[in-house]
Amino acid sequence: ELKVEQNPLFLSMQEGKNYTIYCNYSTTSDRLYWYRQDPGKSLESLFVLLSNGAVKQEGRLMASLDTKARLSTLHITAAVHDLSATYFCAVDRAGTASKLTFGTGTRLQVTL
Amino acid sequence: NAGVTQTPKFQVLKTGQSMTLQCAQDMNHEYMSWYRQDPGMGLRLIHYSVGAGITDQGEVPNGYNVSRSTTEDFPLRLLSAAPSQTSVYFCATKNTGHGGNQPQHFGDGTRLSIL
Numbered sequence: 001e002l003k004v005e006q007n008p009l010f011l012s013m014q015e016g017k018n019y020t021i022y023c024n025y026s027t028t029s030d031r032l033y034w035y036r037q038d039p040g041k042s043l044e045s046l047f048v049l050l051s052n053g054a055v056k057q058e059g060r061l062m063a064s065l066d067t068k069a070r071l072s073t074l075h076i077t078a079a080v081h082d083l084s085a086t087y088f089c090a091v092d093r094a095g096t097a098s099k100l101t102f103g104t105g106t107r108l109q110v111t112l
Numbered sequence: 113n114a115g116v117t118q119t120p121k122f123q124v125l126k127t128g129q130s131m132t133l134q135c136a137q138d139m140n141h142e143y144m145s146w147y148r149q150d151p152g153m154g155l156r157l158i159h160y161s162v163g164a165g166i167t168d169q170g171e172v173p174n175g176y177n178v179s180r181s182t183t184e185d186f187p188l189r190l191l192s193a194a195p196s197q198t199s200v201y202f203c204a205t206k207n208t209g210h211g212g213n214q215p216q217h218f219g220d221g222t223r224l225s226i227l
Contacts, residue, residue, distance in 0.1 A: 004154075033215050042202065043155075045215035088154060098143055098206050099170060100216065102154035 002027050004091055006103035013079050014111055021106045023072040023089035032072045033100070034063050035088045043088065046074075079110045115139045118203050118219035125193045125226050133188040133222050135203030143206040144186040145216065148172065148199040155202065161186055162208070193226045200224070 003026040013019050023032070034046040047056045049065035049072060056063050060083065062075045072089055086107045090100040119134045135144065145160035147170075157170030161180040175197060177189040190197060200223050204216040 009152075031213060035215075035218075042220045043218040045217070048213060048215050050213055090155075098145075098208065098212060098216065099157055099160060100145075100147075100155070101171075102147075102156070104152060104154045 002029070002091065002093075002101045004089060004101050004103040006087075006089055006106050008106060009104060010107045010109075012109045012111060013076075015080055016078050018078065019076050021074040021076075021087055021089075021108075023074070023103055025070050025072075025089075025091045025101075027070075028067075028093070029070075029091035030093045031091065032065050033090045033092075034072070034074055035090065037086045037088065037105070039086075046087075076108070079108075081110045081112060084108055084110045116203055116205055116217055116219035118201075118222050120222060121220065122223045123225070125190075125224065127193060127195060127226060129193050130189070130191050131193065133190075133201055133203075133224070135186045135188070135219060136184055137186075137203075137205045137217075138184065139205060139207070139217070140183060141205035141207050141217075142183065143208050143216075144180065145170070145204045145206075146176070146178065146186070146188045147202045147204065148197075149202060149221075150199050158188065158201075190224075195226045198224060198226045 032049045035043040047063040052067040054065045086105045090102040142163045146158040147155040159178040161167045203219040206216045207214045
């Protein structure tokens with residue numbers, strides 16, 4: 001059974017600080033996704049990571065993937081209040097009809 | 113979210129009632145799926161479809177039925193609602209071309225309360 005764990009579950013950080021969210025998964029997976037969800041809203045795709053060593057960046061967010069360690073990280077640089085949201089990682093496997101398994105999410109609160 | 117439309121946005125049911133959650137997409141995506149989101153548990157897959165006429169179970173299918181008669185629509189049916197089905201339901205679609213390496217696109221969700 002594929003399991004996905006995120007930590008921390010809740011993160012409160014000051015504007016301007018850096019931090020990293022971790023996503024571990026239990027079995028070999030082919031694709032790792034990061035999503036953002038604002039309160040009461042839908043999920044917005046941030047990154048798709050496909051291969052070992054993949055790194056993608058968008059603004060203050062950078063995601064990386066280590067398939068050997070079964071670990072992905074989402075790094076936040078110089079946080080701003082607008083980044084406050086819940087961040088989910090999810091994985092699936094090629095040939096499994098894109099069945100996503102989600103982590104429990106990390107609620108990020110950026111304070112002034 | 114352009115492309116994936118869920119209706120209704122909110123619904124309150126009594127235990128034992130039935131209802132259908134609608135999901136429609138205009139992106140011509142073959143893949144469609146339903147997830148439920150509960151506090152502290154992330155999203156869990158209920159049912160999915162890889163194309164018209166083809167459906168299969170996900171992680172938590174009990175109490176739900178689906179059908180896929182067209183590419184555009186993928187309704188989720190609750191036959192006899194139970195309080196444990198109180199949740200936020202999301203429909204998602206995916207372009208399965210390009211090696212299947214595209215993300216899923218989510219609708220705005222349906223908030224369902226079962227009393």
